[in-house]
């Protein structure tokens with residue numbers, strides 16, 4: 001039996017690609033640790049040098065106060081200096097991790113120009129959202145000093161729901177082109193699948209990922225009237241119709257299980273908890289330690305950022321664990337509704353090969369950083385399903401078309417504008 005890459009890509013895990021996948025994951029991980037280290041050092045330096053106090057004193061003249069205790073201009077300029085300063089310091093790492101590395105591993109198809117354009121668009125977008133959030137927090141700190149955290153959590157929940165609804169029509173098109181899936185066999189199959197499972201799908205769209213990446217991806221996006229299944233064009237041209245149907249069934253599973261709502265609500269509870277702790281820490285720093293002048297002192301901003309980042313790191317394994325459980329259930333749903341175990345497995349193998357996904361990360365790494373079960377586990381799941389239902393799980397060679405592939409790198413893709421792959 002010949003074991004060229006071309007051949008092995010079809011039905012078996014490509015061991016060469018796996019070696020690269022592990023290397024790539026290791027480099028990405030190291031990079032995100034360095035990034036975190038830099039952020040921590042920068043914040044510690046700010047506290048040690050009292051730069052936060054110096055900066056606040058410099059901004060004293062911006063004292064327009066529409067509501068007693070709320071200085072929107074001070075907050076705005078302080079936030080801009082912090083965020084832009086951080087962007088400048090971490091730009092070399094962004095460039096290496098976001099452009100150089102993916103190119104070196106053949107995962108990116110972007111020109112430097114388009115990469116920079118996306119970076120800028122992402123920065124502007126996140127700045128706008130950050131400014132709104134931080135101004136809101138300072139306004140509530142001034143008016144509701146005891147219950148501000150509760151209000152912030154409630155408003156953020158509302159905003160998250162609105163954003164989840166608007167994202168597929170307003171936000172993602174800024175970065176990617178979407179077109180409705182052309183009429184044809186696939187659409188027919190999907191409609192039949194939706195019919196069989198008594199679910200209503202509002203639409204299936206092709207996301208033109210190939211202009212940016214070689215990796216394949218699919219996802220359920222939107223809420224309410226914008227809810228849709230999205231397939232990367234990097235998947236459409238390389239996967240067999242059976243494989244795509246299984247992927248669609250997986251996405252349909254997310255819809256049937258109301259997974260977006262589950263994620264939003266869990267995230268909201270975690271946010272509420274973090275904000276409450278933030279409230280305690282802020283009152284302690286102001287009223288007991290007198291580190292800051294008042295609750296609305298802008299000099300406390302780096303302190304709030306540091307704590308938020310620490311809480312985020314603490315809850316990350318929790319939300320990843322929930323996400324993996326949800327993904328497992330969506331896989332189960334896909335297997336149940338299609339009974340196509342072989343197609344499921346070959347789709348996973350294609351993803352691993354194409355997206356440079358490590359199929360067996362160390363358990364600790366998976367526990368901490370992966371929001372999808374490792375592909376090795378998903379393959380095992382399919383075998384167990386086949387055993388349970390006495391189905392044939394072997395992949396026949398003739399059912400397979402050409403491919404190359406990967407699963408989403410499980411590392412939290414901070415700052416990446418790519419929606420989660422094979423979701």
Ligand SMILES: [Zn+2]
Pocket residue numbers: 250251254327330422423
């Ligand atoms: Zn999924």
